[in-house]
Amino acid sequence: MTTIPYIDMLTVMIVFGIGLYTLLITRNLIKVVIALQILVKAGMIALVLAGRINGQVMTGQSIALTVIVADTIVAVIALALAVQVKKHHGTVDLDKLRNLKG
């Protein structure tokens, strides 16, 4: 029986909570990207933690590393899109970017 390290668990929850809260209140596209990054960071810590609880430390850490790589690409593309959106529409306010809504 492995004990669950509460301090790590708490960290995951707090970081995840910060990301979710930011998504809930922000309307700025750049801030949305940052909030998504924070959410993914919480996910990474959770992966490492899960590996430790399971006794498969290596698996957890290597998956976390993979997530870092994938997540960086997502962030880069999202930011590049945000720049294009700003160029085309002159705004990064999500409430004003409603052209696709039917």
Added chain:
Amino acid sequence: MASILIYLVIGLPWIGALLVWLAGDKRTTVQHILAILFSVASGIAAVALLFNTSSTTVINLDAGGVFGQFTFVADGLAVFLAVVATVIGSLAVIFSVDYMHGEKSLGRYYAMVLFFIGGMAGLVLTSNLLLMFFFWEITALCSYALIAFHNDDPKAVAGGIKALIITQLGGVGLLAGALLLFSQTGSYDFNRMIADPGIIDPRILSGMAFGCLVAAAAKSAQFPFQTWLPDAMEAPTPISALIHAATMVNAGVYLLARFFPAFKGVPGWTTAVILVGMISAILTAIMALVANDLKRVLAYSTVSQLGYMVFAIGCGGVYASQFHLFSHSIFKALLFLAAGAVIHSVGTRDMRQMGALGKQMPLTRFVFVIGSLALAGIPVLNGFWSKELVLEAGLQHGPIWAYAFMLLSAGLTAFYTFRMVYMVFYGKPSSEKHVHDAQPAMKVALIPLAAGALLSWLLAGPFSSLLHNSLPAHEIHAITTTEVLMEVLAAPATYIALAVVALGLIAWWQRQHLGGVAHAFRWLTAAAENSFGFEAVNAGIVRLTLGAAQKLRTTQTGLLNWNIAGLLIAFIAVILILVVRG
């Protein structure tokens, strides 16, 4: 041998469909020739398959995983319907050469027709219920695409979508049946269930039985789903002849006949089948009385005749129903193609704008009259023998009230058939326009069908032994043609039915003197013209769906913050449920 033939029957039309499409719309002659070649070749393969029938599985493809074995069986019922699909299919393709001459996007047309022929043959030849569902949906797709072939005409598109949606209801029923069968027996092969229905839990079997009835009613345009077939008449006429008279609409009857041994023990099922058939037959016969669109009259009569087949199955007369299916697909394809020749040269489908066309179109009149006599059930033609067999099965095994209603609709059939023939070919001409008779390719398609309507009843004996030899569970007795004929001629039911048919004819003859009767029934006429309120029900369902969609639209704000809030609430709800349940 049989396995190669099955591959050919299904595969040849599909290869042809691909080639026609690849040939491109600029080479129309190549398209016509390819379509005829491949459909006729498939028809020949199907006829050859008639001599290789057996009740054992002849093809067994391992599809792996949950799909199980894709099995094909060449038993009498399957091969007979495959022959109907491919032979009438090739005649419809030959007819199309003249009928569709000069139309745009012929590639789409022929590819869909050939794809349909292969799909229909597959539907009847397979014994895997899941595979049957796939083929079932292929036929529904082709039916939709061909009804909406003139896709710049909003009525055609609406008719196609209506047919697609209503037949989808049936498809869902069939899929549910397939999954239930798999959950009970661990395989999709329905022949095991037909041989021994006891292997399935009675409650599940009851669910499957009524699910199949819904599927069959939706596909065969039976009550309460009959509304899609008249609207499907926007399709080019060869399509109406092939898909909406001779083959696809028979798939529902085929399904009921195929599963009859398994479902006949389910309480209430046979009564429900009798009711569905009876109501369809009588309602649409009345609607055919008041319709003025030539193709709609034929569509209503198709639903009515399909009602006869369903009724016969409910009464246990599988042989009678399949024999009527055989006769009906010949004479109704003939009627539709002849009507196509008329419409092609007159340029309208409204019978009030026709009249006295007989002199200008002698051959078309000749074959149309043959088809009409068969439809009305006049002796010696194939429709007479098969309809008498159906009515006899109804008298022997069915409730007497249902029999009375079927007799009434036989009289109505005679009445509206003669009204139709009179309005089109006799009476006063309504326009001075010159019309031409059927063109060469049309004649090639019409004459074999007319010969079939005259003579196909001679096959009653071989047909019964075909079904008897390869369908052990259906309890069909092998009888010779002479025995069938003697049985029909000796039965008092025949003369009652003939008397009713004659009454229908006399009523048409003396229609001027019956003005008072017509006046008394004008409420019925009005109701029939409004399709007994079924269109209103359909419109109500459409309104309800659209209204609900419009209301639900407000939940789709497209705002990120609201969506995140929704996610969060769902997340909390899941956590709470997990906590509460420990």
